[in-house]
Amino acid sequence: MKVKIDLKKCTGCSKCLESCPFEAIKIVSEKAVIDFDKCQVCGACESSCGRGAITLVDG
Ligand code: SF4
Numbered sequence: 001m002k003v004k005i006d007l008k009k010c011t012g013c014s015k016c017l018e019s020c021p022f023e024a025i026k027i028v029s030e031k032a033v034i035d036f037d038k039c040q041v042c043g044a045c046e047s048s049c050g051r052g053a054i055t056l057v058d059g
């Protein structure tokens, strides 16, 4: 599993940054970007995004 950001839905609001216990998300050019070296696939960010831009996908 890995975290996927739908860039069309992401507004860069930063809400997901606060939800991540591993500081694995940053905003680049007003879009959320996952640092896969830090991400532990805990899923906390998925529910934090009110726009449904974050999903956990296979792969
Ligand atoms: S909470 Fe959702 S819309 Fe906001 S920056 Fe994160 S992914 Fe983008």
Ligand code: SF4
Residues within 6 Å of the ligand: 003, 019, 020, 021, 022, 023, 024, 025, 034, 038, 039, 040, 041, 042, 043, 044, 045, 046
């Ligand atoms: S799945 Fe967990 S560790 Fe990975 S970016 Fe989301 S909140 Fe952070």
